[in-house]
Amino acid sequence: MSDIVILGVFVADTAYRADRQPRMGETILGRSFALGPGGKGSNQAVAAARAGGRVTFLSKLGRDTFGDMAMDTWAAAGVVPAVERGETPTGAAYIFIEEGSGDNAIIIAPGAAAEIDAAFIDQHAGLIGSARVFVTQLEQPMQAALRALTVARKGRAITVLNPAPAAELPDGMLALCDYVTPNETEAEALTGLAVTDLDTARRAGRALLAQGVRRAAILTLGAQGAxxxxxxxxxxxxxxxxxxxxxxxxxxxAFNGGFAAAVAEGMDPEEATRFGCATAAISVTRPGTAPSMPDRAEVLALLGR
Incomplete structure (x- = not known):
């Protein structure tokens, strides 16, 4: 049995580095290109497994080269796949990386994972309900995420929602979540409050608790931590x-995967937040998404400095 079950999307990341993004109708020369594994849920599963968690990843893939890439990625990280493979192609992501800052802009096409529905979740209800920690995001269809959180709550799993990409949530969805982990943009989308500093982050945190979040809102603040x-x-x-x-x-x-691994092993949630921040800090020193996730020893070494 896995301690952590993550529902989400795998996509093949196509990453382009350039000094700036092209304007509409314009072609520019880039500095580099890379193809690798991605998708928020898959990345989180890899991060959690490398951080020491026992992880199962729940998704859909195509019977294609990108789907094979997913299976190889999970095997290398120690993630157990619970996936259905069909004729719809595996998804892909366009990632623009600004050369000077390392900041990014992304377009996701979920492909086969867009077909995840409530019936698929019900087929895996036993797996979800038996988890210690259940994590999902919003790259697969909203109704699938909502159904999975409902199943996880009935099974008494600790539930974590990473509300990314930003979207309007159905009524009552946050009440199914022990923890919600938005960044500044996502927090504003959920609360209507712009997050620009710690004071406004606290206001957004209070608003999220008022909307039903059960244990804590954890706002990830980029270079400011969490x-x-x-x-x-x-x-x-x-x-x-x-x-x-x-x-x-x-x-x-990286943050969400590290946080989930720490919570699953019984760490205090504040300390789990520190663990997640350390995981994220190491990941940004490396190129790529899943390939940038650190192992447990690296995270513990950074925490011990």
Whole structure:
């Protein structure tokens, strides 16, 4: 049995580095191109497994080269796949990386994973309900995420929603979540409150608790680290310095995977937030998404400095 079950999407990342994005109708020369494994849920599963968690990843893939890439990625990381493979092609992502800063802009085409539905979730209800920690995001259809969170709550799993990409949630969805982990943009989409500093992050955290989040809102704040906000404590966890930033793509996924692994092993959620921040800090010093995820020893070494 896996301690952590993650529902999400695998896509093949096609990453382009250039000084800037082209304007509409314009062609520019890029500095480099890379093809590799991606998708928020898959990245989080890899991060959690490398951080020491026992992880099963739940998704759909095509019977194609990108699907084979997914299976190889999970095998290397120690992630157990619970996937259905069909004729719809595996998804892909366009990632633009700004050469000077490492910041990114992304377009996701989920492919086969867009066919994940409530019936698929019900087929795997036993797996979801038996998890210690269940994690999902919003790259697969919303109704599938909602159904999976409902099943996980009935099974008494600790539920984590990474509400990315930003989207309007159905009524009552946040009440199914023990933890919600938005970045600044996603927090604003959920609360209507712009997050620009710690004070506004705390306001957004209070708003998320008022909307039903059960244990805590954890706002990831990029270079500012993260804010852990619950009914009885509000704690800023500063970002760790693990070295020069190469690429920020996948940093949020690293955080969520590290956090899930720490919670699954019984770590206090504030300490789990620190563990997630350390995981993310190492990931941004490396190119790629899934390939940038650190192993447990690296995270513990950074925490011990």
């Amino acid at each position: 804010l852990f906000h619950s009914a009885d404590r509000s704690i800023h966890v500063p970002a760790f310095d693990a070295g020069p930033v190469v690429e920020t793509t996948g940093a949020g996924d």
